[in-house]
Amino acid sequence: MVALAAMLPVAAGLVGILAPAFGHLPALGHRGVSLAPFAALFAAPGIATSVLLSAATGLAATALGVGLTMLLLAASYGGRSLVVAERLLAPILSVPHAAAAAGFVFLFAPTGFVLRLLSPWPSGLEAPPDIALVGDPYGIALVLALAMKETPFLFMMALVALSQVEAAGRVGVARSLGYGRMAAFLHAAWPLVYRQMRLPVLAVLAFAASVVDVVMILGPRQPAPLGGRIVTWLQAADLDGWFLGSAGAVAMMGLVLLLVGLWRAGEAVAGRAAARLRLGGRRWRRDRVARVAVLGFGAVAVAAMAVSFAGLMLQSVAGYWPFPDVLPATVGLAVWQRRLAMAAATLGDTLTIALAATAAALPLAVVLVEAARRGGVSTRLVYVPLIVPQVAFLFGLDVLAIRAGLTPGLGAVILAHMVFALPYQVIALAGPWQALDPRFEAVAASLGAGPVRRFVTVRLAMMTASLLVTAAVSVAVSVGLYLPTQMIGAGRVATVTTEAVAAATGGDRRLLGLYATLQLVIPLLAFAVARWVPALLWRRRRGMRPVRWAA
């Protein structure tokens, strides 16, 4: 039931977008069915390029993310580095897409940090080069930034999957048969892990193909990928734009379905190639160099992210900062002083939305994972809002909400955020929830505790840490949401993320630095609370220390 309820807004949104896509918008006096919006869509300049860009960047970013996840896991499995990676995961995951994209620009733009480090020596540059290192027409920067952002998510999903398959014994068998560490993992465990994480992979694919905020910060323009153009059309606030945007949203839905089909076909081909390799029996025993290289790359990537976030904070206080200088000539709090009042109001709204959506969705998530634990209910349906592209159903939802008499505002945005908070909560909670030994409750029952009492005093109490982490994940997701805030709030609700994107597209780097800093700080605080509250609560209970997936 709850799972169905989670799907409902998506279904409603899709219905809401279908009507205007075929020229039916009775509220504005347009009735009947016509193909005119699609004709206009196909006639839009550069539309083929936009569609190709969406498809290619989506597939490439997903393939890169999955490949990196696979190699990082193979290189770290069974070693100390996996424990380190797991500790770093939560803070990295909590970084909103827009902030990650802004960090990428800070590092790799023509005036970015990397070129400043290399200039004037050894690059020989005195002025920033006149090439599109970010926002390139091929979407290369977009693919790299998306892969960098999605790899930690995929890595976490892989760790969850790893805890569900009997990997350790099988990898041990493969190694005892003479396979090197990476080969043993890739042959004996990865196919099982991948099968468990297929839905999150498809969610990444759909997201990457239809992403909007990252495109606005560092994607190609003229033409932009399809997702970005749909939003531009829909926000034009004229009738033609709405029809065009709706047709585009339906086309996006079709494109994502097509990409999912392509991806599945690719999976089949890769699976067959892997099976051939397994039967060939090559041992790949000398893999130390490969392992060190992969782990080194991972370490450099994490360090680069950390540098870029520090850089964004620095950017918010930077004064005069001419090109080859690594650090700004002057620093000052001018932007912070000028914008503090407004930023404080935005921050307040951001927190209100995040906390309200989290608090409202959490009981539903608990009901869902408990139902799944008792069997019969699958949590797969909650992935629907993550796999259906956001641009495809949010506008429809907006149209329906207006017809239902809901005014765009904080309340509507909170409801929209719930749609996305819930699936991530279920993802975060499902593993630990299943892992708790059911015999604790059985013992409580045998001592005469009724169902409510044992659920609250045994299960919920023992799950305190996991519930808090789940809430932190949910807050991070909500803070990072761009499109749901922008579209359902009809531009009237601002969060640190919508402001960061606006500052980025407006080219105001100091303001971007300020909002990106706020974007980074909120989720980090949430995770800090999630870690320290249980530590304080259970400081005299060694058995309540957090269980690690990778241990």
Next chain:
Amino acid sequence: MLRFDEFAVALGGRTLVRLDGTVAAGKVLAVMGPSGAGKSSLLKAVAGLIGPPFVVSGRVLVGEEDITRLPVEARGVGLMFQDALLFPHMSVVGNVMFAVPRRVARSRGARREVAMGHLGRVAMAHLAEADPATLSGGERSRVALARTLAGAPRVLLLDEPFAALDQALKARTRDIVFRLAAEDGLPVVMVSHDPADAEAARAQVVEIRPCQEGEGS
């Protein structure tokens, strides 16, 4: 021949197991004792699958080669557990082909032939293309044995390999394992808590007891 030279596994300063002596080709050393006594830790230590906080001391030699410090993949030990741990994403024959070393056979056809030979030895050739998940417990154990032997190990390590089987099946599976190990001239170390396992193998028996706090450190 497998030789233990003051080989010991310790945890937190406590010696769990200590072994000295040799196991000749085709002979079985049965390590008996209640659960929790450190039997499995001993096998993992021989296989190289154990790390901190366990501390391994002494030496274990295969023939004249000291394998104590080698990584798992270089030791040439065949492992069998209570769970067959077949790879669920490969067919029965695929599981065995995965184990065939490339020095034994390179081409796909040749590897398949070797694998089929091992399946024949455990009377499983007729189910070569089957999905491992459809096999019975006894069949799974036999495929696991074929896979282990296909890896051309120098030593066979058995960790309660028959514990999940019922009495009749246990006796049959046990006979196949010890017969084939003897055929291949493999020294066998078996961990078990069932005295019948040791009798059936006509094994040398080492009893270990759970160590008491502070003993042997």
